Amino acid sequence: MEANDLNKPLEDENGLNSENQSENVPVENTASEKEETKEEKVEVQPEPKDAEKVSAEVAEKDSDEEKDKTEEVELEPVDHIMLHKDELVKRLKDVLKNYPVEKIKEEVEAIKGAFYKKHKAELEDLKRKFVESGELEENFAPPVDSLEIDLKRLLQEFKARKAEFNRRLEEERQNNYQAKLDVIEGIKELINGQESLNETFQAFRDLQQRWRNIGHIPQEKVHDLWETYNYHIENFYNYIKINKELRDLDLKKNLEAKIGLCEKAEKLLLEPTIVKAFKTLQKYHDQWREIGPVPHDKKEDLWARFKEATSLINKRHQEYFEGLKDQLQKNLEAKTELCEKAEALIHVELHSPKEWEAKSKQLIELQSIWKTIGFAPKKDNNKIYERFRSACDSFFNAKREFFKSYKSEQTHNLELKTELCLQAESMKESTDWKRTTDEYIKIQKRWKEIGPVPRKQSDAIWKRFRSACDAFFDHKSNFFSHKDEEQEKNLELKEALIKEVAAFEASDNSEENFNKLQDFQHRWSEIGHVPIKDKDRVNQEFRGLINQYFDNLNLDEYHKNVEKFRNKIENYKTNNLSGDRLTQERNKIINKLKQLENDITVWENNIGFFAKSKKSEALVRDFKHKIETGRRNIKLLNKKLDMLEDMD
Numbered sequence: 001m002e003a004n005d006l007n008k009p010l011e012d013e014n015g016l017n018s019e020n021q022s023e024n025v026p027v028e029n030t031a032s033e034k035e036e037t038k039e040e041k042v043e044v045q046p047e048p049k050d051a052e053k054v055s056a057e058v059a060e061k062d063s064d065e066e067k068d069k070t071e072e073v074e075l076e077p078v079d080h081i082m083l084h085k086d087e088l089v090k091r092l093k094d095v096l097k098n099y100p101v102e103k104i105k106e107e108v109e110a111i112k113g114a115f116y117k118k119h120k121a122e123l124e125d126l127k128r129k130f131v132e133s134g135e136l137e138e139n140f141a142p143p144v145d146s147l148e149i150d151l152k153r154l155l156q157e158f159k160a161r162k163a164e165f166n167r168r169l170e171e172e173r174q175n176n177y178q179a180k181l182d183v184i185e186g187i188k189e190l191i192n193g194q195e196s197l198n199e200t201f202q203a204f205r206d207l208q209q210r211w212r213n214i215g216h217i218p219q220e221k222v223h224d225l226w227e228t229y230n231y232h233i234e235n236f237y238n239y240i241k242i243n244k245e246l247r248d249l250d251l252k253k254n255l256e257a258k259i260g261l262c263e264k265a266e267k268l269l270l271e272p273t274i275v276k277a278f279k280t281l282q283k284y285h286d287q288w289r290e291i292g293p294v295p296h297d298k299k300e301d302l303w304a305r306f307k308e309a310t311s312l313i314n315k316r317h318q319e320y321f322e323g324l325k326d327q328l329q330k331n332l333e334a335k336t337e338l339c340e341k342a343e344a345l346i347h348v349e350l351h352s353p354k355e356w357e358a359k360s361k362q363l364i365e366l367q368s369i370w371k372t373i374g375f376a377p378k379k380d381n382n383k384i385y386e387r388f389r390s391a392c393d394s395f396f397n398a399k400r401e402f403f404k405s406y407k408s409e410q411t412h413n414l415e416l417k418t419e420l421c422l423q424a425e426s427m428k429e430s431t432d433w434k435r436t437t438d439e440y441i442k443i444q445k446r447w448k449e450i451g452p453v454p455r456k457q458s459d460a461i462w463k464r465f466r467s468a469c470d471a472f473f474d475h476k477s478n479f480f481s482h483k484d485e486e487q488e489k490n491l492e493l494k495e496a497l498i499k500e501v502a503a504f505e506a507s508d509n510s511e512e513n514f515n516k517l518q519d520f521q522h523r524w525s526e527i528g529h530v531p532i533k534d535k536d537r538v539n540q541e542f543r544g545l546i547n548q549y550f551d552n553l554n555l556d557e558y559h560k561n562v563e564k565f566r567n568k569i570e571n572y573k574t575n576n577l578s579g580d581r582l583t584q585e586r587n588k589i590i591n592k593l594k595q596l597e598n599d600i601t602v603w604e605n606n607i608g609f610f611a612k613s614k615k616s617e618a619l620v621r622d623f624k625h626k627i628e629t630g631r632r633n634i635k636l637l638n639k640k641l642d643m644l645e646d647m648d
Helices: 018-022 049-060 064-068 085-098 105-132 146-190 197-213 219-240 244-270 274-290 296-346 353-372 378-427 433-449 455-502 510-526 532-552 557-574 578-610 614-647
Strands: none
Touching: 085 105, 085 146, 105 146, 146 197, 146 219, 244 274, 244 296, 274 296, 296 353, 296 378, 353 378, 378 433, 378 455, 433 455, 455 510, 455 532, 510 532, 532 557, 557 614, 578 614
16 A cells, blocks of 8 residues: 555455355255156156156255346456545446346445445544544534435435346246246146147147246245146146157157266366356256156166266365365465564654655565455455555554654755855855864764755755855865965975074174064064974974074063064964964963052052061062062063054
8 A cells, every 4th residue: 555645555355255155055966867757557657756856956056146047247346445435436326327237236235335434434534533623522413425425326226226126027937937837737738638649749848848938936936836847747648648659759859968968067077167167067957957858777877977977066166165265264364464564564663764665665565465365254354454454554644744744854954954055155265274174074064964855955955065165175275285385485495594593693783683583583474384294393493593592682681571472472373373372372461460460559558568667678678679570570561462462
C-alpha cells in the first residue's frame, strides 16, 4: 500500500467464496438406472417407479443456476476495497444496466459491503474530529452523503427488479406446473381414445416431448408430480400393450442415447477443470432422466457404468474442495506471518528518510508477496486482510507524519545554510589569512552539523557555499604560492643582514653606534617574512646580536630598557605575534603602573609619618630612594605604553 498511497493497492479479499463453492458437492446416486422395464406378461412394460424417483431426487439437488439452464454471466473481477465510493456506485449502476438481475446478487452484496465499510470509516473519522474539537459526541450529526443516496436508490432498483424477476419466475413455474398437469391429463385421455395404436403411440410420444420441453416447476411439487406422471405412464404402457418390435426399437434408441451419455461422462474424467466437469455431469443426469427405458438385460450394466463415472467425478470434486480447504488454511498461516512482519515494522524507530525508504521497500515487498498468496478460509479472510491493511496504513501514516515534520526542519536548515553562505561570501576577499581561514573552518564545520535542506534547493545552496569557500582558498593559495618565492629571497636578505650585524664594530661614539643599531632593526623590520622553518633561527640570531651590542653601548638603564623593549616588540611583529602578545604586554604594564602609583602614595605617607621622628632619617632616605626609583620606572613604563600605541 502503495503511498504511496498504501503507497501500493492490495487484491480484493471478498471475491472468493470457497465454502459456497464446496456446497455443490453432490450426493452420490445410489438408485439403479431409472427408466428400465420389468418383464411381465404384457409385451411392453412400463419404467420402474423407483427409477423415476431417483431422477426426481437428482433434480432436487441441482443448483439454482443449473435449474435455470442459462449461461453463467462472467463479471470482470475487481478489488472492491480499493475502489472509492463514487467508483462503487458507478460499478453498481453499470452492473444493473448490463447484466441480468438474477446473476448479480453476489456482486451487489460485495459492492454494498465495501461501500458501507468505507462510509462507516468516514463517519467515525468525522465523529472523532468533532469530539476532538471539543464538542459533545451526542451532538454529532452525520452529514448528508449524496453517494449513499444514489447507492440506496440503485439498491432499491435492484430489489424491485429482483422481486419482479422472482414473481415472473414463480408465475412461469406455476404455468409450467399446470402445463405438465395438462400433459398428464392428455396421457390419461389416451387410454380412452379410439385411434389406432400407431396414432395413439405417436400421440403419447408427442406428450412426452411436450413434458420434456416444459420448464421448471415449483420445487415442492416436483416429487408428487413425478409420482403422478410415472403412475400414468405405467397405466398407459399396460393399456396399449404396444407390440414387442416397436417397443424393442424404442428401447434400442434409448440404449444408444444412454451409452452416448456414459461415454461423455467417462470423457469428463479427463477434463482438467474439476468444477466444469462436475457441472457438466449434472446436465448429463438431466438428459439421462429424460431418455426412456432400455432393454432389461442391459439396464443394470448400463446404469452401473454411468454410476461409476459419476462416482469418480464426484470423488475428484470432493477431493478438490478438501484440498482447497487445506490450501486455504496454509494461505491463512502465510498471511498471518506477513501480518506479524508488517506489524514489527511499525514498532521500529526510524530517524532519517533513508531508514524510512528502506523499511518502505520491505513493506512493499511484503505486499507483493501477499498478492501471490491465495485466499484464506471465508471466516478468516476478511479479518486477516483487515489486520494486514491496518498494519500497512499505520506504517504509511507514520511515514507521512515524519516527512511532514522533516520538510519543516529542512526549510529551517535552508535558512541556516543561507546565512552561512552570506557569511562565507562576505569574507572571500579577506587577506587576513589566518583569522579568515579559522573562520572558514568554523562555518564549514557548522555546515556539516546542519541537517539536509529541501532537495530542489540542495544543489544550488551547496554550490553557492562551495563557490564562496573556493574563492577565498584559491585567493590564499595563489597568494602563498608567490609568497614562498618572496620568503626565500627575504631569508637571503636577513641572513646577509645577520652577517653584516655580526661584522659590525662599534666606535667610540655611542650615539653613532646607537643610530647604527636602530638602522639594523629598521632594515630587519622592512624585510618581509621568511619560510617558517627558518623564522625562529634567524630571529634569535639577529636579536641576540642586537641585544649584545645594546648591552655594550654606553647608555643609561632607561635607554637600554627602552631599546630592548623595542627589540622585543619588533620581534613580536616580525613573527606575527603582535596581536595577543602586545595586548598581554599592555595589560602587564598597566598593572605595574597602578601598583607603582599605589606604592609611591604609601611611601610618601610613610615619609610624612617618619619625618616627625629624629631617629628615622635612615628610613626616610630609604623611602625617598624607593619613590625616585618608582617614578623612573613609571616613566619607563609610560614610554613602553607609547611604543605599544605606535605599534597599533
